[in-house]
Amino acid sequence: MSTEASALYDAPGPRALARHRLYGLLAALALAALLGWLVVELFDTHQFTAEKWTAFQYRGIQELLLRGLANTLKAFGWTVLLALPFAALFAAGRLSEHTAVRRISGAVVEFFRAMPLLVMIFFIFVALKADPLQALVAGLVLYNGSVLAEVLRAGVLAVPAGQREAGYALGMRKTQVMAYVLVPQANRAMLPSIISQLVVALKDTSLGFLITYEEFLHAGKLIATNLDYGLPFIPVVMVVAPVYIGLCLLLSWLARTVERHGRRSPKTRGGAPVAPAEAVTGLPPDAQG
Template sequence: MTSGSALYDIPGPRALARHRFYGGVAVLLIAALIGWVVYMLFHTHQFTYRKWMPFEYRGVQDLLLRGLGNTLTAFGWTVLLALPFGALFAAGRLSDHRPVRLLATVVVEFFRAMPLLVMIFFIFVALKVQPLWALVAGLTLYNGSVLAEVLRAGVLAVPRGQREAAFALGMRKTQVMAYVLVPQANRAMLPTIISQLVVALKDTSLGFLITFEEFLHAGKLIATNLDYDLPFIPVVMVIAPVYIGMCLLLSWLARWAERRTRRSPKVKGGAPIAAAGVVTGLPPEARQ
């Protein structure tokens, strides 16, 4: 007899046929949508040589590579600054001192609620900061505030008994945080932190609004060129896979880190364990 599941009944022949029908209809609809998109691209002459000709020029290639390098530069500085910012204000929110905790809460909540584009424009226009550093400052304040909440939530997610046991051993709070809570919280925090960095990477595209020559800004310059018949769609088809590839790489890194943290830690060193043996006869106490 076929055993049933505790959550649902195993579908019978009619249900399987119905599921196959729904699946076939879905495949046909998706194929029709893709076919319609491809037809419209050809119908609007998006694959003509004139629209793709700019990518043959060395100057256009250098422009795209320079923009990609600027994007990675802004992202690198954001990572280097946002992680310490988040760690600092997460520690402030977990502080036992009320003024420190209140100040950290105000800073984190303010920059989390403030729209990122408004912060970037304010730093660029009002404070007269260079485009690169205006973009990095805005990304750092926003993503650092989000990371502060992630770090705080990760530490608070550790079972309370771990903290109480560490304090019972006579450890100070800094020792409890550094040696007990944070190492255990890393398993829950690391994938979320890397996922937030994916958001920061995509948000670097806002730099084109303040004339920062990042990857999207370089594509905009090419797409709005009348000499190349406004190759907007070809530029999107070149730039989008690069952004998607970088985000997928970071997402893969998040999954890899999650798999690594799920493994049980191996104990190294320690005293050797004696091999078990079989002793025959009576114990020494019984022989007396």
Template sequence: MSTVLFDTPGPKARVRHRIYAVLGALVVAALIAFVIYRFVDTGQFTARKWEWLQYSQVQSDLASAILATVKAFAFGAVLAIVFGAIFAAGRLSDHAWVRGICTFVVEFFRAIPLLILMFLFYYGLPTLGVETSPLFAVVAGLTLYNGSVLAEVFRAGILSLPKGQSEAAYALGMRKTQVMFTVLLPQALRAMLPTIISQLVVLLKDTALGFLVTYPELLYYARYIGGQGDFGRPLVPSTLVAAAIYIAMCLLLTALATYLERRNRRSKKHIDTDDGATMAGLGTTATGGMATGPA
């Protein structure tokens, strides 16, 4: 029985796939050209629509909006990783009641849309007499939603590790908590690093939802500038600037992930080389000992 998921395309199929790829690229290029043409035709690239970038106060406010976005991302990322690590460990607990509670929490917050979580924290808590702020609503929503996703990522990473890792740790007398947080989780973090960074990119983009709860992040400021009549209501230019900044930040995160992954591979190669050299040295010593033994 064949283990191939699909048949290797023949010469005609390869030519057909190339034609489809070219046609698809032409369609995408045509759509982009049409959008640019409409922007030009409606005067979105005139100097009047972009002069707001020349004002120092606007530049300062834009920098503050970027810092607010990075602040929400930083708090949300750190808390989501901690949340994910704790609940991933809980889902792998030997105690059924701990697994049940952690499973319910993870599945519950994964099922609720992030925007609803932000609304609940910003508009719902004050009805209960709890004072809140836009930053708290954004960070809490990002933490619970993305932390639940990361909990599943960590759990999958831990389960993918060889059982010998935990068995060796237990043989040394380590407790379950020590094995989880000292041995298994660090290895799972390294193994699942690309997936974790991808989720953090999603978290960064999700900070844009903060403008709906009046958090003064980048999209909130772009919307504010876009509605200013003094600048000709440059909604499209301000949105393009915000999109370019988001793309730049996401590319920086991707570059960081690539750097960490390459460094991780170099570290593993170095460790494997050292282990190989050690084993070779032990083998040479053992061979030498046999050669010098009594005849």
């Protein structure tokens, strides 16, 4: 065991290790029993009968699901494209030295962060008579952009104050200090929180079915409530849920890839190595002769 790990807690002895193995075995058996019970219940309720799975063989159903998935990705893409600039703008506003700008930005961020997302989507869709896609994207941008603004602000403030002062000492302006000193150092700390919020935004696109936006969940709902296929609710869940999980895992993988690339980048590792100083004896060249 490493010194760093042992400094945090005492290394478990043989009896503690045996208890940990027993707890792990009991937990694995409990999960296996739960999974077995779930499979038995699905068979008892006839969820694996051919009638409930026949729908997925038809080309029209497959095209409906693919069209819904494409609409989900479209809404998510627009949300990311607009939410990140929104977050950067209002994070900069909250960090502004001008009191009026700081207070207005803070009021906007706190209002949309506290407002329920579904209420914003319905308000934009009903009161402003927006298109379903526009209403969904606008609600997602306002909410997730406000949350991301706080993430960006907290990441910048987490950088040691000496970095900011060093930038000013080199004659940089505030925007240069922010762009070249603070933000690059805060990126690594902010990236997990940014990706987590983007995963939330991806899952929240499913709220679009409440305003008749034909996204992936809406397509699944149309299939699940179809009497011709025996109301295949559970089979639809078993098809739709893994797709959402896979998309979220893909975002997490992308975040890890970007983080590894950032660690290998010369900009984050530092510049060229500096040669060690050597002791020089004797008089300087100007003093000789």
